[in-house]
Amino acid sequence: MxxxxxxxxxxxxxxxxxxxxxxxxxxxxxxxxxxxxxxxxxxxxxxxxxxxxxxxxxxxxxxxxxxxxxxxxxxxxxxxxxxxxxxxxxxxxxRPDRARDRTQFEVDSECPRCGARLVGTHERGFLSVDCESCDDWLGFSYPFPGNGFRGRTDDEAVRAAHGRCKQHLGVARSGQCPFCAATTTIEVERDAIVAGNEPPIEIRCDSCSFHVGSHVLFPFLLDPDVTAVLSDAGIDVERYEWELPEPTTRVTSQEPLRIHVEVDGPDGTATFVIDDRLDVSSGRLE
Ligand SMILES: [Zn+2]
Ligand SMILES: [Zn+2]
Incomplete structure (x- = not known):
């Protein structure tokens, strides 16, 4: 049957x-x-x-x-x-845990657009961080099991979800689904790279429902070449992705695709080049 x-x-x-x-x-x-x-x-x-x-x-x-x-x-x-x-x-x-259910809580971080204190929510297996004072920031949302709140404060849970997302993006960028181990497909939206607010990078699993949209820096925050050059520019790569300086991007070649990324820090400007497979080259400090 x-x-x-x-x-x-x-x-x-x-x-x-x-x-x-x-x-x-x-x-x-x-x-x-x-x-x-x-x-x-x-x-x-x-x-x-x-x-x-x-x-x-x-x-x-x-x-x-x-x-x-x-x-x-x-x-x-x-x-x-x-x-x-x-x-x-x-x-x-x-597993549901009504006693610990924290549907809404304050997050120890500020909106990168308007500076308001951010609000976290945990619903249907997703931990989200949003700004309630403006519509300008897209926010952060990533699958995070409720179990992740056990033994952690709200802020520790947000840190854990952010770290999990960072790890998963690194794995997904390398071609493997972090949930089911199948192959992934990467799409870089050229127009969004230059225009701005929509996440220009999409990575999806070729087999399960894993599908993530990301800003330019997030998939590279565990890449040693990128983190080295960001650190040299005086940028603390352990901060939340939305607290990092906003990168400037420029498409320098269409075919093959080459995107030049610049991030201004207190000690200089970190620059690196990414391609349509999210491989990194020529990271340096200017
Ligand atoms: Zn805001
Ligand atoms: Zn998968």
């Missing part, structure tokens, strides 16, 4: 498999033991004992239903599949 004609269960079937207490117990036992790929498999006897089912026919039936999708048989016993562990991590990352 699935949508897929092959052996792969449809998403509907995969979720439906979880709808039974014995099957959930089996998964919980396996996931409790699981640390990483080197986790010792749980033997058939251990598993049956931990789940507390004495009827082996019934136990075999439910174990069999999970087999392939959530449970794998290896030498010495059973382990959760990558899908089971990924699902487990997603549920842990995004």
């Amino acid at each position: 699935g949508d897929d004609p092959g052996e792969q269960p449809s998403m509907r079937e995969a979720f439906a498999l979880l709808g039974h207490d014995i099957r959930l117990d089996i998964l919980v036992v396996l996931l409790d033991e699981w640390v990483a790929a080197y986790t010792e498999p749980t033997t058939y006897a251990e598993l049956m004992d931990a789940v507390g089912v004495s009827d082996s026919g019934k136990f075999n039936y439910h174990l069999g239903r999970l087999h392939g999708t959530y449970v794998e048989k290896v030498d010495g016993g059973y382990v959760p599949t990558a899908a089971a562990t990924a699902l487990y991590r997603a549920v842990v990352a995004h």
Whole structure:
């Protein structure tokens, strides 16, 4: 009855498999033991004992239903599949926590356009930072699991989300989706590079829904060549991206695309050149 004609269960079937207490117990036992790929498999006897089912026919039936999708048989016993562990991590990352829900909070940073104190929100798995006093700044918004607020103040959570975005942009720029590991496609919008407010860089995953729009500097804030030249210009690269001096950009060649980027700091002007694959060349201080 699935949508897929092959052996792969449809998403509907995969979720439906979880709808039974014995099957959930089996998964919980396996996931409790699981640390990483080197986790010792749980033997058939251990598993049956931990789940507390004495009827082996019934136990075999439910174990069999999970087999392939959530449970794998290896030498010495059973382990959760990558899908089971990924699902487990997603549920842990995004589990609702009403007591800690912080839908709106002050951020220790100012709007780069009007100087007003910024406001943070956390909704549907996204942490956003916006200015409520002007419409001139596009703001910051990035996927951030609610779990990221545990053990952190609001400002620490914003720092963490910003750092996460920076890391992910670095990985995505190198051609890999930070969420699903598939290849990425980079688009540099030439007109937006010069005109201004819209994010001129877009990186999307060729497989999942990862899609991020970025200003010019953000994908390069972990690039050693760029951070070195920015630091030489006296710019603190650890600050929020929106607190850095606004870069000036100039398209110096259309084919192949070359964009000259200049950032003014207290100790000089950092310059570097990027291409349509977001590779960097000739970083220097002027
Ligand atoms: Zn503002
Ligand atoms: Zn992806």
